[in-house]
Amino acid sequence: MILTIPENQKNNGFPQSILNRVSMLKNLNLPNIVGLQAVMETEDAVFLVYEHFHTSLRKHLANPEFLNIPNWKKIFLRQALSGLAFCHIRKILPRDLKPHNILASVENLDVKKVKPSDFSAAKTTEPPLSPYSINA
Numbered sequence: 001m002i003l004t005i006p007e008n009q010k011n012n013g014f015p016q017s018i019l020n021r022v023s024m025l026k027n028l029n030l031p032n033i034v035g036l037q038a039v040m041e042t043e044d045a046v047f048l049v050y051e052h053f054h055t056s057l058r059k060h061l062a063n064p065e066f067l068n069i070p071n072w073k074k075i076f077l078r079q080a081l082s083g084l085a086f087c088h089i090r091k092i093l094p095r096d097l098k099p100h101n102i103l104a105s106v107e108n109l110d111v112k113k114v115k116p117s118d119f120s121a122a123k124t125t126e127p128p129l130s131p132y133s134i135n136a
Contacts, residue, residue: 018046024119027090032083034103034117050117053103057114060104072111076104079114087116096121 025036038049060066080102087094101118
């Protein structure tokens with residue numbers, strides 16, 4: 001994922017929004033949450049390197065063969081909700097959960113891994129509270 005640094009913040013160090021996202025992802029180190037592998041910076045952008053997945057739940061749902069996998073709903077729910085529960089324990093609220101943001105690894109009609117991924121809209125419930133948190 002490429003995050004561009006706004007022109008007015010280029011000489012002021014790392015933007016706070018990017019620092020928040022990186023620190024949140026570093027705090028969410030669990031097998032059922034997409035892993036942040038590296039953070040690289042240039043003058044104009046910050047690159048976040050995540051673990052690789054072929055596709056999302058959204059694309060799997062469009063595949064009729066996928067819907068024939070026995071117990072696929074239970075497998076997906078168990079793994080996705082496990083990741084979500086860990087977020088809540090860490091006082092992080094992912095606010096953009098949808099099939100497009102849940103990554104899935106399926107091989108030979110066997111579900112291997114399911115992980116929530118996009119934490120760009122996530123908020124923390126620990127002080128200091130951000131303007132769009134539940135306590136605002």
